[in-house]
Amino acid sequence: MxxxxxxxxxxxxxxxxxxxxxxxxxxxxxxxxxxxxxxxxxxxxxxxxxxxxxxxxxxxxxxxxxxxxxxxxxxxxxxxxxxxxxxxxxxxxxxxxxxxxxxxxxxxxGGYFVWSERQPGPLVLIGGGSGVVPLMAMLRHRAIAGPTQPALLVYSSRNWDEIIYRDELERLAAADPSLRIVHTLTRAQPQGWQGFRRRVDKAMLEELGVPALASPNLFICGPTPMVETAAQASVELGIDAARIKTERFGPSGG
Amino acid sequence: MSESDLQPLDGNAAAGLLGEMFWRDMTTATGICAGCGSEGPFAEARLFASAMGSVLRCPHCDNVLLRAARTPRGVWLDMQGFRSLTFTPTPDAN
The missing domain is CATH 2.40.30.10 (Translation factors)
Incomplete structure (x- = not known):
């Protein structure tokens, strides 16, 4: 051994x-x-x-x-x-x-839903709720390793107060011009909110320029319906299915 | 039963149980479904887990790929829903 x-x-x-x-x-x-x-x-x-x-x-x-x-x-x-x-x-x-x-x-x-800075290609992370947790490990790793490729996090939360790591995400994005963080708030939005206010969908990923990225690596983690929708939308936008990795969660069975 | 902690619901989550038996990560394997012949990553199969055991189903045809249960005699595993499994080294696991 x-x-x-x-x-x-x-x-x-x-x-x-x-x-x-x-x-x-x-x-x-x-x-x-x-x-x-x-x-x-x-x-x-x-x-x-x-x-x-x-x-x-x-x-x-x-x-x-x-x-x-x-x-x-x-x-x-x-x-x-x-x-x-x-x-x-x-x-x-x-x-x-x-x-x-x-x-x-x-x-x-688990060796499937993993990312390393050594992996070539832009990084696209799509998270819903506490599905952001493994994606945060990737962003923290990226920040320490020294970013060499652009990254996008699309993060869906119910409201502003339920955004996990909100301040840290803001700091990461402020320190790194190649990192873009986009929040969507699906249930309630603060006064004057200009951002997205719906679940992640095909039009959103299109608007954020995902189809224009060359050979991106996608990681999608969240509740099953969100993951299915985002993965399906990504495939329809022309992303190679082999580059889309997903992790689903929900209430465990009884 | 009140077991509603949020839990992973795909093959990623079977990695721990199978790791007990195989000493390797199974989630990176590519499987072929014996039901419909479709091919895909183990991690993308649908998992139905309970305290009794786990059932993994094909995301395309719902065929039962794998059943695992803890019994008094040890862990019981039925993988006949896979026609085959292919293990290729990942870039991080030479």
Whole structure:
């Protein structure tokens, strides 16, 4: 066996590790980021996820997947978790955990929905709600690696206060002329809002110049209907389907 | 049942469970559906997961590609819905 490496596809046994909460940050009223120290973390690629496992005193276990928000270069792992009020895992992660607490996770997982600055071609990221989390890992990685290609983030939120990473996204765009960030607010808009106010659709991607990009890499993450619509629209706009990668989420089955 | 945490609903999310068994990432594999013959990335298949197990379906014809369950005797896996799976190295995984 080769030694453990942080690259997808290399044989590596997937084991549960202990994650210690280092700090917590509220991103929106329903979303909290956890910064974690994970023993023997092998490193990851932007876009990968982890499985989190909670065990009750009676032995009952619940397991969920969460996208990694931190870039590969960060010394600590960051997860950004949306609270689902009747969920089994998210209310604990966002409401109960305190610095110093420990829980189990394993990863990094998934080698498909990943991006590296070494990948040639413009980057187009389309996110809905907390689907922005793996896309943020890509943008943070891009900022650290030094952008060599233009990037566009189209980010759909219900309203202004539910935009995750709003200030950081603004800073990233201000520091990097090759990065464009476009918000669409689907339910409510602040006074004087000039931006989009509908779900991501074909006309929006067309207006943003996506069809004119040469060989772009598209990453689409969000609720299933949003992902299907955006992926279908991209194909209709002439984007090579092999360059469109998607990740869907929604309420887990009962 | 109240398990409504937001969860991934495609093949990306099966990577953890299958990684337990295969020690490699399965989501980058390209599969051919035994039902309709269409070819696509494992990660783009539709996942229906519960505490009992997972079912992966073809996005084109709804054929069951894979079923996985945890049983008292271990993990049970049925992959007969795939005619074949092809593993090609990705640029990041030589």
């Amino acid at each position: 080769t030694e453990a490496q942080p690259v997808a596809g290399v044989p590596r046994r997937l084991l549960w590790s202990r994650a210690e909460v280092v700090s917590l940050r509220d991103d929106t009223p329903r979303v909290r980021s956890l910064t974690l120290a994970v023993a023997d973390w092998p490193g990851h690629l932007a876009g990968q996820h982890v499985d989190v496992r909670l065990t009750a005193e009676d032995g009952y276990q619940a397991q969920r997947s969460y996208s990694i928000a931190s870039p590969p270069e960060a010394p600590l792992l960051e997860l950004t978790v949306e609270t689902i009020s009747d969920g089994e895992v998210s209310p604990y992660l966002t409401g109960e955990l305190r610095p110093g607490d420990i829980f189990e996770l394993r990863g990094p997982i």
